[in-house]
Amino acid sequence: MSDQTRAYAAQAPDSGLAPWQYEPRAPRPDDVSIEILYCGVCHTDIHFVENDWGMTEYPVVPGHEIVGRVTGVGRDVKNYKEGDLVGVGCLVDSCRECACCEDGLEQYCTGGNVPTYNGKDRYDGSTTYGGYSEHIRVAERFVVRIPEKLDPAAAAPILCAxxxxxxxxxxxxxxxxxxxxxxxxxxxxxxxxxxxxxxxxxxxxxxxxxxxxxxxxxxxxxxxxxxxxxxxxxxxxxxxxxxxxxxxxxxxxxxxxxxxxxxxxxxxxxxxxxxxxxxxxxxxxxxxxxxxxSLIGGLPETQEVLDFCADNDISCDIEMLDIRNINEAYERMKKGDVRYRFVIDMKTLRQA
Amino acid sequence: MSDQTRAYAAQAPDSGLAPWQYEPRAPRPDDVSIEILYCGVCHTDIHFVENDWGMTEYPVVPGHEIVGRVTGVGRDVKNYKEGDLVGVGCLVDSCRECACCEDGLEQYCTGGNVPTYNGKDRYDGSTTYGGYSEHIRVAERFVVRIPEKLDPAAAAPILCAxxxxxxxxxxxxxxxxxxxxxxxxxxxxxxxxxxxxxxxxxxxxxxxxxxxxxxxxxxxxxxxxxxxxxxxxxxxxxxxxxxxxxxxxxxxxxxxxxxxxxxxxxxxxxxxxxxxxxxxxxxxxxxxxxxxxSLIGGLPETQEVLDFCADNDISCDIEMLDIRNINEAYERMKKGDVRYRFVIDMKTLRQA
The missing domain is CATH 3.40.50.720 (NAD(P)-binding Rossmann-like Domain)
Incomplete structure (x- = not known):
C-alpha cells in the first residue's frame, strides 16, 4: 500500500488539496452544517483506505463516527440550530421513500442509501467524504442529537460500534x-x-x-x-x-x-x-x-441508542488520537491493540 | 445393501420372526394400544434402513406416520378409548420434565426424547419399532386424535411431512x-x-x-x-x-x-x-x-395441524402401497418418483 492510499495522506488529484480541506458541498434547504470535533476510527475505515473490498474511490476521506457542533442550518431544518452538539453515523442519505425508509430502517433502504464516505450523492453524483475532516454538511434526517450528559468524544463510536x-x-x-x-x-x-x-x-x-x-x-x-x-x-x-x-x-x-x-x-x-x-x-x-x-441501525434507533447511553451511563472506552498518528493507529488496530476505539481529536487536524 | 437390511425383510436374529410380528411391549398404565391401519413412508425411513447416518440398529422397523384404531387403553388413559382413530408421529416418549416438554415442544426435549423407531425405551431400554407393523403401544401423551373428517390413509403423512x-x-x-x-x-x-x-x-x-x-x-x-x-x-x-x-x-x-x-x-x-x-x-x-x-413439531402442535387440515380440507396426496412392494417404493422415492407420499395399507402386511 502506498502512502497515497492512506487516509491521512490522501490527496485530491486535481487540486493538490487533501480532500478533508475541501469545502463541503453547497448547502441545501434541509442541510445541517457541522464543525467536526471528534471522529471514531472504525475497522471499516481501514478496509476502505486499503481497498480491501475493491470498491474504494480515491481520494477517500474515511470516518463515520462523527460528533460535532452545528455551525449553520438550511431554511427547512426544524430540529437543530447553531451551537447544537450533533452526530453523524454511517449514512448521510437514502431514498426516503421505500418501506424501509418509511420504517426508519434507512440502513436497509431498498432504493439505495448513501454511505457517509465513498458514497455517491443522490443529487449531484459527487463522492461523499467522511469524518476525518474539519466540516461536513448533512441532511437533517441523517443527523442525531448528542445528549448533553455524554462525553462528546466517547459518544462518537456509538454512531457505529x-x-x-x-x-x-x-x-x-x-x-x-x-x-x-x-x-x-x-x-x-x-x-x-x-x-x-x-x-x-x-x-x-x-x-x-x-x-x-x-x-x-x-x-x-x-x-x-x-x-x-x-x-x-x-x-x-x-x-x-x-x-x-x-x-x-x-x-x-x-x-x-x-x-x-x-x-x-x-x-x-x-x-x-x-x-x-x-x-x-x-x-x-x-x-x-x-x-x-444485522447492519448498523436506522436513524431513529441511532438517536435511541444515544439516549439509552445517556440514561444508563454507558460510553465507549476510547483512546484519543492525534490524526498525525492515524497510520500507526491503523497498524495497532490490525493487531487488536486498542482499548477499544481510537477517536480522532479534530483539533489535531487543524494543527497538522 | 443386502435384503436383510431392508425394512420389509428385516428379521429378528433371535426368533426368526420379522420384528413387525413381535407383540408390542407389555402395557403400562398410560399406554394406548393401537392396531395400525396405515403408515406413511418417509425418506427418513430409507436413511435408517440403509444406515445412511451410521446409527441404525438392526433389525429396524421404520415408519413414523402411523394411523390406527385403539384396541385397548391402560387404566390411567383419559382421552382415548377402544375404537378411536388415532395417530402416532415421530416420537413415542420424552423426558416430560424439561422446559421444552413443559412447553409441548417434545421434539426439542433436552432430557432426550424417544423416536418412534430405532429409539431406546426410557424404562426398559428396549428398541422402539415403528409403524410398518400390525400393532404399536404408545403412551397417551404421544398419541393424537385423527379428526373424523379426514381420510385416515391420507392423514398419515400429516404426522411427519x-x-x-x-x-x-x-x-x-x-x-x-x-x-x-x-x-x-x-x-x-x-x-x-x-x-x-x-x-x-x-x-x-x-x-x-x-x-x-x-x-x-x-x-x-x-x-x-x-x-x-x-x-x-x-x-x-x-x-x-x-x-x-x-x-x-x-x-x-x-x-x-x-x-x-x-x-x-x-x-x-x-x-x-x-x-x-x-x-x-x-x-x-x-x-x-x-x-x-425447525424439526417436526411437538404433540400439541401435531394435534393442531390435524385439526387445521380437517378445518381447511387439506390432505396429503398419496399413493397407496402394498407393503410387499416397499423395496420398489424406496427405489422410486430415491428418484423422486412419487406424488407425494406412499402410504402402506397395513392390510397387505397381514396378507404378506
Missing amino acids: GITTYSPLRYVDVQPGDRVGVVGMGGLGHMGIKFAKAMGAEVTLFTRSEAKVEEARRNGAHNVVISADDEQMAAAAGSLDYILDTVPVEHDLNPYMSCLDVDGAYLLVGQLTPVNPPLDVGQMIFTRRALIG | GITTYSPLRYVDVQPGDRVGVVGMGGLGHMGIKFAKAMGAEVTLFTRSEAKVEEARRNGAHNVVISADDEQMAAAAGSLDYILDTVPVEHDLNPYMSCLDVDGAYLLVGQLTPVNPPLDVGQMIFTRRALIG
Missing part, C-alpha cells in the same frame, strides 16, 4: 434475565457487553484470551468463556438465549452456535464473508436455532 | 398477505404449499422442473419460479417474506436466500448436512435476514 451492537439486541427484544453471549471484545464487543447488561441480561463473553477476563468483568460481563478451551466450551453448550458475534473476520460459527439453547438466536454483525467452515444447520434444525444478520 | 412444514410456518406466524416461498415440491413441499395458502399467504414454489408448474398451481401455488432459470431467479430477488426450504439433500441456499425481502426468514427443515457452498452471511447482514432451523 454502538448502534451496530444495540440494534440486534433490540431486534430480538432482549429482556431482563435473558442469557446473552458476546463473541469478541473489541470496539463492538465491549459495547455489546454494556448494552446487554443494561438491558438486564446475564452476559457471557467468549474470548480467546485469558488476559481479557478481568477487563470483561469490568465491562460488565458476568461470565467469561475462553473459547480455545474445549472443556469450557462444552460446559457452555445450550446455555444461552442469544449470541452477539462481533468478530469482523472469517471464523467458525459452529462452536458458538452450539452454546445456544433451544430457540436461541445467533446475531451476526461482523463477518461479511461466506461461512467457512460450513455452517452446521443440522444442529440448528434439532434446536430451532436462528442465525440473524 | 405435515407437521414438519406446518410448525415453522406457525413459528414465524405467517399472516394473510404474507409472501411465502416453498423450495421443492415433494412430500413436505406440497404440504407446505397447502398450509401457506390456507394461512392466506401468497405462495411461490421454487422448482427445478418446468413439468411441475401446473401441478404446483393445482396444489395452491400462486407463482412458480424455475430455479434453474437465472432470469426468473433474478426477478424474484427480495420478493418474499418467508422461504420454507424442504429439500432433503445438500444444496446451495444462497440463490433462494437472495429472494427474501429485508427482515425475511429462511426456514430450513430438510437439509441436515453442513451448508456447502458456504452461506453468504454478508447478504444476510445487509438485509437483516434470518435462517431458522
